[in-house]
Amino acid sequence: xxxxxxxxxxxxxVLALTVFAAFSLGAFASRWLIPLxxxxxxxxxxxxxxxxxxxxxxxxxxxxxxxxxxxxxVEPSTVTIMTPGPTVRRFQFRFPPFPSxxxxxxxxxxxxxxxxxxxxxxxxxxxERLRPRGSGVIVSPDGYILTNRHVVEGVKRIVVALWxxxxxxxxxxxxDEVTDIAVLKIEPGETKLVPxxxxxxxxxxxxxxxxxxxxxxxxxxxxxxxxxSAIGRRPxxxxxxxxxxxxxxxxxxxxxxxxxxxxxxxxxxxxxGINTAISSPTGGNVxxxxxxxxxxxxxxxxxxxKRGKVVRGWLxxxxxxxxxxxxxxxxxxxxxxxxxxxxxxPNSPAEKAGLxxxxxxxxxxxxxxxxxxxxxxxxxxxxxxxxxxxxxxxGGKEMVVQVRVGERTPxxxxxxxxxxxxxxxxxxxxxxxxxxxxxxxxxxxxxxxxAVEPNSPSARAGIRQGDIITVLANxxxxxxxxxxxxxxxxxxxxxxxxxxxxxxxTTMLIIPPEQ
Numbered sequence: 001x002x003x004x005x006x007x008x009x010x011x012x013x014v015l016a017l018t019v020f021a022a023f024s025l026g027a028f029a030s031r032w033l034i035p036l037x038x039x040x041x042x043x044x045x046x047x048x049x050x051x052x053x054x055x056x057x058x059x060x061x062x063x064x065x066x067x068x069x070x071x072x073x074v075e076p077s078t079v080t081i082m083t084p085g086p087t088v089r090r091f092q093f094r095f096p097p098f099p100s101x102x103x104x105x106x107x108x109x110x111x112x113x114x115x116x117x118x119x120x121x122x123x124x125x126x127x128e129r130l131r132p133r134g135s136g137v138i139v140s141p142d143g144y145i146l147t148n149r150h151v152v153e154g155v156k157r158i159v160v161a162l163w164x165x166x167x168x169x170x171x172x173x174x175x176d177e178v179t180d181i182a183v184l185k186i187e188p189g190e191t192k193l194v195p196x197x198x199x200x201x202x203x204x205x206x207x208x209x210x211x212x213x214x215x216x217x218x219x220x221x222x223x224x225x226x227x228x229s230a231i232g233r234r235p236x237x238x239x240x241x242x243x244x245x246x247x248x249x250x251x252x253x254x255x256x257x258x259x260x261x262x263x264x265x266x267x268x269x270x271x272x273g274i275n276t277a278i279s280s281p282t283g284g285n286v287x288x289x290x291x292x293x294x295x296x297x298x299x300x301x302x303x304x305x306k307r308g309k310v311v312r313g314w315l316x317x318x319x320x321x322x323x324x325x326x327x328x329x330x331x332x333x334x335x336x337x338x339x340x341x342x343x344x345x346p347n348s349p350a351e352k353a354g355l356x357x358x359x360x361x362x363x364x365x366x367x368x369x370x371x372x373x374x375x376x377x378x379x380x381x382x383x384x385x386x387x388x389x390x391x392x393x394x395g396g397k398e399m400v401v402q403v404r405v406g407e408r409t410p411x412x413x414x415x416x417x418x419x420x421x422x423x424x425x426x427x428x429x430x431x432x433x434x435x436x437x438x439x440x441x442x443x444x445x446x447x448x449x450x451a452v453e454p455n456s457p458s459a460r461a462g463i464r465q466g467d468i469i470t471v472l473a474n475x476x477x478x479x480x481x482x483x484x485x486x487x488x489x490x491x492x493x494x495x496x497x498x499x500x501x502x503x504x505x506t507t508m509l510i511i512p513p514e515q
Contacts, residue, residue: 066267067225070211073269075221077138077196078213078262080161081151081170081184085131130159135214135262136184137196137271139301143168143186146301147261148276149175152182160186162193163221174304178312178380179292180276181300182261196263199270201249201293202367204228210251212275212289214262226253226287232371233290247373248290249273255289264291273297299381313382314408315355316348317341319372322360331360332396338362339372353403356394363391379405420480422487423511424456425449425463429480438466444501445478446470461509464502471499 134151138144145160152158158170168186175182208228216222230250251264255275264273273291303310319339322328328336338360344351362369364378365388382388384407389400419428427447430440434448449467452459469477473496475486490496492514499508 067211067223070265070267070269071213071223074196074211074213074263074265074271075223076163076194078163078221079136079138079145080132080215080220081134081136081147081261082130082159082161082167083133083152083155084157085129132215132218132220132258134258134260135275136160137261137263137274138193139198140195141188141193143188143193144173144301144305145170145184145186146274146297147182147184148274149177149180149182151261152184158184160184161220162191166191174308174310176300176304176310178310179296179300181274181292181297181304183301183304196271197269198294198298199266199268199272201272201295204231204249204266204272204293206230209267210249210253210272211265211267212251212253212255212259212262213265214255214259214275216254216256216258218258224254226251229288232374247293247296247371247377248277249293251289251291252287253289254287255291259289293377296377296381311384312380312408313384313386313405314349315379315403316345316350316406317355318343318345319361319375321372323371331358332393333360333362338369338393339375349403349406353390353401355390355392355401355403358394360393361390362393362398363389365389380408384408419450420484420487422483423458423514424453425458426451427469427480427483430468438468440468440501444468444470445476446501447477447480447483457512457514461498461511463498463500463509463511466502468501469498470501470506472496473498 133155134147136145136147136151139146152172152175158172159167160170161167168188168191170184170186173183173185206228210226210228212224212226214222228249229252231247233248233250249264249272253264255278259275260277262275263271264275266272272294274294274297275289275291277290279286279288279290300310318341320342322331322333322336322338322340325331325336325340331340341350341355341357341359341361343357344355361375364375365382367378369375369378382405384405387402387404390403391398391400393399419426421427426449428450430444430446430448434440435442438448446468449458449463449465449469452463452465469483471477472483472486473490475482477483477486495513496511497508498511499506
């Protein structure tokens with residue numbers, strides 16, 4: 001009995017000591033630890049930031065709503081260009097007849113409306129898979145669509161997917177290699193299309209908002225925002241081949257593979273360009289994208305729809321940038337702008353108008369000239385036969401010359417320049433002077449090889465300087481114009497037979513494809 005009483009007293013003592021320690025610790029914490037902790041929290045907490053001014057929020061929200069409005073306006077006009085990819089095999093899978101004990105199977109069944117596939121029960125026929133290839137923009141209620149030529153080049157079947165995933169077979173109405181523009185046509189039937197509003201790219205200014213819409217990497221209806229970084233970019237500045245009659249708008253709005261052919265818009269939702277290229281060491285967006293100005297695109301589109309081809313104006317001059325001159329004031333210029341004539345081609349519109357070498361073209365039809373590409377674009381968009389005023393500076397004096405714009409054709413240009421280049425060889429007319437120097441009989445017709453680039457297809461075929469090309473791709477060659485006409489019919493991936501005369505011998509060579 002005494003044992004249990006002693007044990008009870010010890011337990012009571014332990015309990016009392018425990019309660020006392022708890023109260024003491026609580027008092028210590030409330031007196032020292034809690035204030036210390038609060039002090040530490042106060043020292044480490046972020047400072048309280050006051051709410052932004054209501055006026056600033058209102059401006060930001062208004063801009064935000066402007067972007068939302070542009071998205072709603074432009075997205076229904078933006079389409080996905082799809083082409084057949086590799087064929088794929090479709091399988092029919094059987095599903096468990098009873099609920100699966102596997103929780104993951106149940107998860108997939110409930111949320112993805114399918115189970116984890118069991119071994120195939122039956123194989124169906126092969127089906128063609130359509131893959132996103134680029135973007136496009138609807139420009140008319142009856143189904144005309146703009147895109148890039150490189151998006152649809154060499155494709156046998158084209159399917160256009162609208163914003164709501166309605167799909168239509170499309171045909172190529174025509175394309176233009178110079179500007180990389182193609183016009184497609186679909187038959188919408190009862191479907192009401194939403195054409196985009198086309199703006200005026202001549203009014204675009206550096207610093208304005210730029211909004212790109214398209215399908216980068218197949219991610220449909222993607223919208224990115226930036227600004228206009230530059231205007232009037234020459235093709236050579238973008239890494240493209242300078243074939244004239246085009247210039248680019250530069251933007252830092254994200255443009256990636258798949259955006260090609262899609263619209264670049266301003267803050268009003270007007271299309272100011274067609275996205276076409278990027279400058280990137282990685283293949284992805286690094287903030288330097290390029291679009292073809294919509295005014296150039298409209299000219300090309302109208303020509304293709306009306307004529308099935310693009311007819312361009314032509315002056316017939318070789319030009320140099322004023323900005324490339326070490327001292328533009330030597331030509332009497334007040335400011336370094338315009339394009340300097342370095343050569344006037346014979347029988348050209350420029351020669352007939354009296355233009356001369358060292359004339360500086362500063363205005364074309366009232367529009368100030370900022371670069372060669374700008375002048376070429378304006379001339380190219382002018383219908384042949386149109387008489388336009390050119391303001392030039394000659395010997396420090398301004399004068400206006402009336403020029404009747406001619407039609408630019410490969411044959412006319414080749415005949416005027418009297419030389420052409422193809423697959424690494426440059427050829428020229430076989431003049432009487434060359435016949436005498438090379439002792440070539442009068443009955444031999446052809447063009448003479450003026451130069452051959454090392455390691456080019458022509459060099460690998462054995463073409464040499466001084467060879468006379470008489471037959472190319474089974475076509476008789478009598479002039480540079482003939483040479484240009486025939487080369488335009490040869491596909492880049494095809495070899496071409498050529499017959500040459502070398503000294504007194506005649507032989508045939510095979511020009512390999514371009515790489």
